[in-house]
Amino acid sequence: MTQAPVAGWAASGEDLPLISLAQLRRADGSRDHAWVACAGLVYDVAASPEWRDGLHRGLHWAGQDLSAELADAPHSLETVRRMPCVGRLT
Secondary structure, three states: OOOOOOOOOOOOOOOOOEEOHHHHHHOEOOOOOEEEEEOOEEEEOOOOHHHHHHEEOOOEEOOEEOOHHHHHOOOOHHHHOOOOEEEEEO
């Protein structure tokens, strides 16, 4: 089951739907959803032009936990947190 973004949910992860790794992997941008996980939370990146077709700058695919890759990114976690948070990775 996939969850739609819910506006107004705190980025703290409290009271967010739980999203399994399998659910995250299915949200790779090839269907309706393009999600990425970072620091334990899952974000919907589908509306971002930087994630066209589920691919970010030719380097990263949606449907993955990109926490480890963030250290090498030219942006911080704050950039990711601008995206709608759809759940907490379990």
